[in-house]
Amino acid sequence: MNPFRPVGHAFLAFLEATGRLFLFAVIGIGHCVRPPLYPRLIGRQMIDIGYYSLPVVGLTTLFAGMVLALQSYTGFARFSAEDAIPSVVVLSITRELSPVLAGLMIAGRIGAAMAAELGTMRVTEQIDALETLSTNPYKYLVAPRLIAGVTMMPLLVLIGDVMGIFGGYVVSVFKLGFNAQTYIVNTWNFVQAMDVVSGLVKAAVFGFLVALMGCYHGYMSRGGAQGVGQATTNAVVSASILILISNYLITEMFFAQ
Amino acid sequence: MSDATPTVPKIKLAGVEKHFGTKTVLNGVDLEVAQGESLVIIGGSGTGKSVMLKCILGLLTPDAGEIEIDGRPITRLSTAEREAVNARIGMLFQNAALFDSLSVWENVAFGLIQGKRMKRARAKEIAIRKLADVGLDADVGALSPAELSGGMRKRVGLARAIAGDPEIIFFDEPTTGLDPIMGHIIDELIVHCVRQVGATAISITHDMASARRIADRMAMLYRGEIIWSGPAASIDDSGNAYVDQFVHGAAEGPIRMELRKL
Numbered sequence A: 001m002n003p004f005r006p007v008g009h010a011f012l013a014f015l016e017a018t019g020r021l022f023l024f025a026v027i028g029i030g031h032c033v034r035p036p037l038y039p040r041l042i043g044r045q046m047i048d049i050g051y052y053s054l055p056v057v058g059l060t061t062l063f064a065g066m067v068l069a070l071q072s073y074t075g076f077a078r079f080s081a082e083d084a085i086p087s088v089v090v091l092s093i094t095r096e097l098s099p100v101l102a103g104l105m106i107a108g109r110i111g112a113a114m115a116a117e118l119g120t121m122r123v124t125e126q127i128d129a130l131e132t133l134s135t136n137p138y139k140y141l142v143a144p145r146l147i148a149g150v151t152m153m154p155l156l157v158l159i160g161d162v163m164g165i166f167g168g169y170v171v172s173v174f175k176l177g178f179n180a181q182t183y184i185v186n187t188w189n190f191v192q193a194m195d196v197v198s199g200l201v202k203a204a205v206f207g208f209l210v211a212l213m214g215c216y217h218g219y220m221s222r223g224g225a226q227g228v229g230q231a232t233t234n235a236v237v238s239a240s241i242l243i244l245i246s247n248y249l250i251t252e253m254f255f256a257q
Numbered sequence B: 001m002s003d004a005t006p007t008v009p010k011i012k013l014a015g016v017e018k019h020f021g022t023k024t025v026l027n028g029v030d031l032e033v034a035q036g037e038s039l040v041i042i043g044g045s046g047t048g049k050s051v052m053l054k055c056i057l058g059l060l061t062p063d064a065g066e067i068e069i070d071g072r073p074i075t076r077l078s079t080a081e082r083e084a085v086n087a088r089i090g091m092l093f094q095n096a097a098l099f100d101s102l103s104v105w106e107n108v109a110f111g112l113i114q115g116k117r118m119k120r121a122r123a124k125e126i127a128i129r130k131l132a133d134v135g136l137d138a139d140v141g142a143l144s145p146a147e148l149s150g151g152m153r154k155r156v157g158l159a160r161a162i163a164g165d166p167e168i169i170f171f172d173e174p175t176t177g178l179d180p181i182m183g184h185i186i187d188e189l190i191v192h193c194v195r196q197v198g199a200t201a202i203s204i205t206h207d208m209a210s211a212r213r214i215a216d217r218m219a220m221l222y223r224g225e226i227i228w229s230g231p232a233a234s235i236d237d238s239g240n241a242y243v244d245q246f247v248h249g250a251a252e253g254p255i256r257m258e259l260r261k262l
């Protein structure tokens, strides 16, 4: 028995899976940019992703901002550097925490739901039924989700930015005794367009990845309820990992000297 | 249909093969269905009946062989050509495969609205009429598929399959999972609907009572091949030991069930 054989097999399987995913993404994107589109379906997905995720994303980033202010204070007070808190909060929130936390929450909320819905449609032959009714499942199911993911995530992250900064403000002003006006002025003076823009670019990429993983794993699921459960798990895990990897790559692209 | 002479079969399969990995499901299926004919395919569970229909519908691509509709090969079509072909085919899936995010009437009207780009109001009218054809009231149209019983789901699936007035209709185990009375009613609906739209039909079943009611002609699929076909009336004296065993549901005979030894 050749000890390299299993390794080779695993590698080939990995290449095959990557190729399949890539092809899936290309076809999906192709249907996003080619009419006809389904405005009704895109709208429904946008409401699902954008509107119903607001509480989750808002709460997550609010508390992230609050704890950021609190932790920075305990650290910075030792060097009498408390003045840096507004800038630390706004920088961390807009560049990293808001997009990444929102991305991970959406991966759990939306990626899982997409995989479960498409997976159920696959194993109950609803996707086959679409094709027999002369409707392309990529156009009908995948494209609206990709479009909604890419467009809604930046919006969510923008709101997450505001909530996070507000969280830092609340803790700084009402608990740590900062002057409200100074805090706001410091925040405003420090933040740069690039900080926010990079966060929004990340958001669009994360939104795409979550929708892609949800659709892909759902679409490819096999074997009844168990297969759907597996697809859901795979969608969340792979979307989360891809979010963290692409987060690093985008950060390097924007800010590496 | 313009260039199709009466001798050209509506549907023709020649040497169709389908393998999944090392497993052979279809091993050279030859089959012809004439225009307006109702063919019933019988055969045990897992013999590849559904796979055969999915090959004709382009949901699966055969590994070998050719499938023709009206004499035109359809195994390697572009997406647009495929959609055009499928627009002429209706399919009732084994478990109805209704879209559970849509209401009943939207399910029935789906092919009209999405496939044929019809206005919703007009498509709804047709959907309600098709629901009436399968014996369902207009107010059922507003329900969600989850609220329906098994028999009603099959009826809705049937209404959806005939909504576009297809030239060809496939029924995958239309009576499986229904009580005998409901099975009988569905069979009669199938015969009625197929006549009404003048379609060519292929039905799959392992319910012999149902097969006798629906079929003009029967064929038996065994081990990935059509081992017998003939007029429905001759099923009882087919002279084929496999068919006899299946028709009588005998445990003893040449058919070996593929059960794994425990």
Ligand SMILES: Nc1ncnc2c1ncn2[C@@H]1O[C@H](COP(=O)(O)OP(=O)(O)O)[C@@H](O)[C@H]1O
Binding pocket: B020, B025, B044, B045, B046, B047, B048, B049, B050, B051, B052
């Ligand atoms: N997409 C698929 N991938 C792998 N195997 C499949 C697939 N579809 C069907 N099969 C296998 O093909 C065989 C025939 O299936 P099917 O046509 O559904 O049987 P039936 O005659 O009961 O309709 C089964 O053993 C099934 O496991």
Ligand SMILES: [Mg+2]
Binding pocket: B049, B050, B051, B094, B172, B173
């Ligand atoms: Mg079947």
